[in-house]
Amino acid sequence: MKVTKIFTFDSAHNLTKYNGKCENLHGHTYKLEVTVEGELDDEGMVIDFEILKDIVNKVIIDKLDHHYLNEVFGFNTTCENIITWMWKELKPELKSERYELYKIKLWETPTSFAEITSNDVYHKD
Template identity: 75%
Template sequence: MKVTKVFTFDSAHNLTKYNGKCENLHGHTYKLEVTVEGVVNDEGILIDFAELKSIVENEVVKKLDHTYLNDVLGFNTTCENIIVWMWERLETRLKTERYHLYKIKLWETPTNFAEVDIKDFEK
């Protein structure tokens, strides 16, 4: 089974090594979807949504909300790079014998997103 929780946060950034309007400072209201996969427990719960919310907010959202991403992250803040950073922060926190992080989708605009799932990190 899979469960997903959705978050939003606002941040500013600019792309480096990029020739276009996004090299200038601008902001987004990001939408983040975090999906966990696993087996439900005897109570019928895969992961408590409150626990999932707490982990994602503490590891990702609070660190990025209302910030200048270039200063906080220290790399070229493309949607693709940000989502890999998110995966690395969440993977160990969302891994137990019953469940694991399955997928992250990060919407930069209502029509643009990046997505990674567990298959992208298998070796």
């Protein structure tokens, strides 16, 4: 079974090595969807939503919300690069005998997002 929790955070950034509007400083209200896959426990849960919220807030949201992403990261702050970083940070935190991280979807705007799933080859160890 899969369960998903949705988060939002506000951050500013500008793209480097880019020729266009986004090379200028601008901000987004990002929407982050984190999906965990696993087996139900004795209480009928894959993972308690409060536990999932606490982990994502500690590992991701607290580090990015109301921050200038170019100062947080040493890479070009594209949606694709940010979500790859998120995957690497969350994967070990959302792994147990019963469940594991399955998918992350990061919405940069209401019509544009990047997505990583456990089936994607390029991030496998």
